[in-house]
Amino acid sequence: MTKEGVMKTIDYSLYYGDFKALNGITVNIPINRITAIIGPSGCGKSSLIRSFNRMNDLMSNSRTEGTILVDGEDIYSQDVVRLRKKVGMVFQRPNPFPKSIFANVAYGPRIHGIRDKSKLAAIVENSIRDAALWDEVKDDLGKSAFSLSGGQQQRLCIARALAVEPEVILMDEPASALDPVATLKIEELMEKLKRKYTIVIVTHNMQQAARVSDFTAFLLTDSERAGNLIEFGPTIEMFTNPVDNRTEDYISGRFG
Amino acid sequence: MRKNKKRFDTAMKYSLLFAALASILIVLMIGFFTFREALPAFRDIGLGKLLTESVWRPGQGQYGILAMIIGSGLVTAGAVILGVPLALGCAIFLSEIARPNLRAIVKPCIELLAGIPSVVYGLFGMVIIVPIVRGIDVPGNTGFGLLSASIVLAVMILPTITSVAEHAIRSVPKEFREGSLAMGATKWETIQKVIIPGARSGIISAIVLGLGRALGETIAMIMVIGNSVIIPATSTGNPLSIFLSRARTLTGNIAVEINYATGLHESALFATGVILFVLIMIVNSSARYLMSRGSLGKNC
Numbered sequence: 186m187t188k189e190g191v192m193k194t195i196d197y198s199l200y201y202g203d204f205k206a207l208n209g210i211t212v213n214i215p216i217n218r219i220t221a222i223i224g225p226s227g228c229g230k231s232s233l234i235r236s237f238n239r240m241n242d243l244m245s246n247s248r249t250e251g252t253i254l255v256d257g258e259d260i261y262s263q264d265v266v267r268l269r270k271k272v273g274m275v276f277q278r279p280n281p282f283p284k285s286i287f288a289n290v291a292y293g294p295r296i297h298g299i300r301d302k303s304k305l306a307a308i309v310e311n312s313i314r315d316a317a318l319w320d321e322v323k324d325d326l327g328k329s330a331f332s333l334s335g336g337q338q339q340r341l342c343i344a345r346a347l348a349v350e351p352e353v354i355l356m357d358e359p360a361s362a363l364d365p366v367a368t369l370k371i372e373e374l375m376e377k378l379k380r381k382y383t384i385v386i387v388t389h390n391m392q393q394a395a396r397v398s399d400f401t402a403f404l405l406t407d408s409e410r411a412g413n414l415i416e417f418g419p420t421i422e423m424f425t426n427p428v429d430n431r432t433e434d435y436i437s438g439r440f441g
Numbered sequence: 442m443r444k445n446k447k448r449f450d451t452a453m454k455y456s457l458l459f460a461a462l463a464s465i466l467i468v469l470m471i472g473f474f475t476f477r478e479a480l481p482a483f484r485d486i487g488l489g490k491l492l493t494e495s496v497w498r499p500g501q502g503q504y505g506i507l508a509m510i511i512g513s514g515l516v517t518a519g520a521v522i523l524g525v526p527l528a529l530g531c532a533i534f535l536s537e538i539a540r541p542n543l544r545a546i547v548k549p550c551i552e553l554l555a556g557i558p559s560v561v562y563g564l565f566g567m568v569i570i571v572p573i574v575r576g577i578d579v580p581g582n583t584g585f586g587l588l589s590a591s592i593v594l595a596v597m598i599l600p601t602i603t604s605v606a607e608h609a610i611r612s613v614p615k616e617f618r619e620g621s622l623a624m625g626a627t628k629w630e631t632i633q634k635v636i637i638p639g640a641r642s643g644i645i646s647a648i649v650l651g652l653g654r655a656l657g658e659t660i661a662m663i664m665v666i667g668n669s670v671i672i673p674a675t676s677t678g679n680p681l682s683i684f685l686s687r688a689r690t691l692t693g694n695i696a697v698e699i700n701y702a703t704g705l706h707e708s709a710l711f712a713t714g715v716i717l718f719v720l721i722m723i724v725n726s727s728a729r730y731l732m733s734r735g736s737l738g739k740n741c
């Protein structure tokens with residue numbers, strides 16, 4: 186692991202066909218901290234966060250320039266299966282599989298070769314506990330994941346991600362489909378998780394970024410509609426004393 | 442102006458309603474007349490005897506269709522065993538693996554199969570499949586029989602199963618796919634563990650629809666199955682040799698004999714039709730049931 190950060194991008198650009206969605210992003214994601222990616226809709230927040238675990242590879246028209254390092258190694262010279270085991274992801278809409286609660290959490294470990302029943306059970310329990318969901322589901326592990334509420338489903342998805350023991354958890358607007366109470370639970374959970382994991386969260390909600398994150402990256406589109414990194418720094422400084430005028434406009438615009 | 446529009450709407454509504462009612466009426470009428478013609482057979486022979494007697498000798502007043510039921514059952518089973526893996530393979534290939542440009546070539550080809558007339562499948566079976574099957578060295582094997590018929594039928598049900606199953610696989614939300622891949626699952630693991638289970642009810646109904654189509658197929662079967670009214674039997678120690686036996690299907694029985702049948706014989710053929718009708722109705726409504734249950738299950 187590199188000292189300054191578990192993940193960094195160096196002059197990273199992303200294209201969808203001829204369209205440049207991200208332009209020369211250089212950012213260093215600090216280890217065991219929560220980093221928020223903010224910016225107006227369409228500025229490339231999802232594109233950036235999906236770059237870290239190579240989810241953009243699924244788009245047949247995507248192409249990259251520059252470098253992303255995870256644990257000091259170029260992600261394109263790593264095995265994608267191992268990379269995604271290391272860099273887990275939670276999506277905007279809760280997406281549990283149409284399986285039981287247990288099978289959802291056991292999915293990753295099973296994929297990665299754990300067959301032993303008691304071992305699986307232990308992993309499932311620990312992961313659900315870490316996702317602050319255990320007390321609510323411990324008697325219903327055999328029930329369909331769809332029987333849970335939206336907020337519970339999202340915490341289940343977090344548990345599912347934790348079950349493969351990642352180093353990083355990427356969250357793309359994980360609470361945007363949830364009510365305020367469920368959102369608060371997710372935010373509290375993140376606070377707890379950052380002791381063990383490096384977390385990157387995309388959010389369009391300024392207050393949320395201010396509440397939960399230690400560092401913030403602000404993206405904005407340029408005249409060609411490509412996303413650029415305008416400012417990166419500790420969240421407190423960025424919200425109280427932004428360096429760039431555009432950051433100030435964006436933050437104050439949303440607050441005022 | 443406004444009034445005219447309204448009148449047009451009303452007229453449209455009633456003519457569409459009429460069209461819908463007409464189609465229901467036609468189905469009812471087919472059911473009614475087939476059943477009416479079959480009535481003497483049900484009365485004089487009895488449903489029980491029809492279904493359980495294995496001898497069909499209309500000249501001597503023996504009207505058992507058990508051999509044909511078994512013939513239809515075996516040829517359909519054979520077609521499903523051969524056709525389903527192929528069709529599911531095609532469906533997975535089209536929906537998950539093929540790039541758009543390759544899919545644009547393969548999909549119309551498979552759909553084209555659905556447009557080929559049955560009789561052409563029959564010719565294909567007689568000229569290509571039967572001679573190949575004849576090459577299997579087993580006493581009494583003429584090439585005409587269940588195996589040839591199953592192979593032809595497997596190709597015939599391929600487009601139905603492929604397109605319904607492909608649709609089911611495509612309707613699995615992409616969030617499941619992404620969720621699985623993001624866990625570090627490979628494409629194949631994702632297909633196997635998330636996508637196919639997610640599309641299960643649709644895939645089952647695809648198979649059942651194919652089954653219904655297989656049960657109803659007539660002319661192609663007549664051309665390759667041999668049409669002997671015997672209960673198919675093995676000819677060697679190998680149980681699979683049963684598929685080299687000649688047989689006759691329920692549909693074939695009607696089509697082959699209806700031109701010269703009279704009296705109770707004719708009525709017995711109509712009764713065969715009624716039984717087929719009921720069988721296919723059961724198959725199709727179970728397909729519909731499975732589909733409706735599947736779409737509900739996804740949301741709750």
Ligand SMILES: Nc1ncnc2c1ncn2[C@@H]1O[C@H](COP(=O)(O)OP(=O)(O)O)[C@@H](O)[C@H]1O
Nearest residue numbers: 201204206225226227228229230231232233244
């Ligand atoms: N698969 C794709 N193909 C083409 N353009 C895309 C694709 N995904 C996203 N984009 C475009 O890239 C830009 C950034 O999108 P996204 O990363 O989703 O923004 P955000 O998450 O900040 O709203 C948008 O202009 C969007 O239309």
Ligand SMILES: [Mg+2]
Nearest residue numbers: 230231232357
């Ligand atoms: Mg987004």
